[in-house]
Amino acid sequence: MNFFKQTTLIGIGLIGSSIARALKKKRLTKKICIFSRTKKTINKAKKLKLGNFYTNNLEKSVEGSDLIIICTPLSTYKNILDKISNHIMPNTILTDVGSAKLNAVKIFSKLKNVKFNILPAHPIAGTEKSGPESGFAELFNKRWCVITPMGKNNKQSLNKLKKLWNTFGSKVQIMNANNHDKILAITSHMPHLISYAIVSSSLKANAKEKSQIIKFSAGGFRDFTRIAASDPTMWRDIFIDNKRNLLKIVVEFEKSLNLIKQYIKKNKSDKLQEVFIKTKKIRKLIEKEKQE
Secondary structure, eight states: OOOOEEOOOOOOSHHHHHHHHHHHHHEEEEEEEESSSOOOHHHHHHHHTSSSSSEEHHHHHHTTOOOEEEEGGGHHHHHHHHGGGGGTTOOOEEEEEOOOOOHHHEEEHTOOSSSSSEEEEOOOOOOOOOSSSGOOOGHHHHHHHHOOOOOOOOOHHHHHHHHHHHTTOEEEEEOHHHHHHHHHHHIOOOOOOOEEEEEEEEESSOOHHHHHHHOOOOOHHHHHHHHHSSOOOHHHHHHTTHHHHHHHHHHHHHHHHHHHHHHHHHHHHHHHHHHHHHHHHHHHHHHHHHOO
């Protein structure tokens, strides 16, 4: 059941290696070509048998591929596209897995007179781990993948990409890039920002306090450290690319934080309870959505 003759994965970290494993498990492509800048990563990918061809040459990696997936940080897109755009076959699907879509769409839009189909995408899946050894074929199962079409794309290519993510086990949502970035700023980017801030604040503790913080880390703090352990380069790029939406959410968060701070300061236990009841209701709705 080969959907594609040859797939190129540009970048083979957590997401890229998970895609490679899913492609192999479901037999969705005849050949997998893997690009990485470093020999160290290429050797890891080879050892894990993630592909059929490995290279640190971008132009060579895309030759003959009818599906190309960019799985690298957002700041690398321009350089990658400058090198590969003239080497992509007509009717090839070029897509990505970036967590901020508006800026990605702007970069893709600068490509002129292309004969291939550009379909930016974002699988909303991941863990705090990185590297080719961290991936697994089931990463995308029962997760959402958002596709943000742009320009002129034939329906056949869009349906083919949707079918690919569906076969990985994902539910697919078509969305415009602007709306995607607004929603993800709340559901993903802001929680990461808060996690980085909370864990950073613990660094200010003295040596004795630090050892106790580590020793007695309860579930809540441990969850924050897990999120804050995510790939630094990837999240640096996401924060910068989606800064307009993220900064708006930060302002709202600061208002909520100050309100709760005042309730605590003035012993307004009834007001605190109101907030907690409302947030509990949101949790129930999220859990219900997850089960459906």
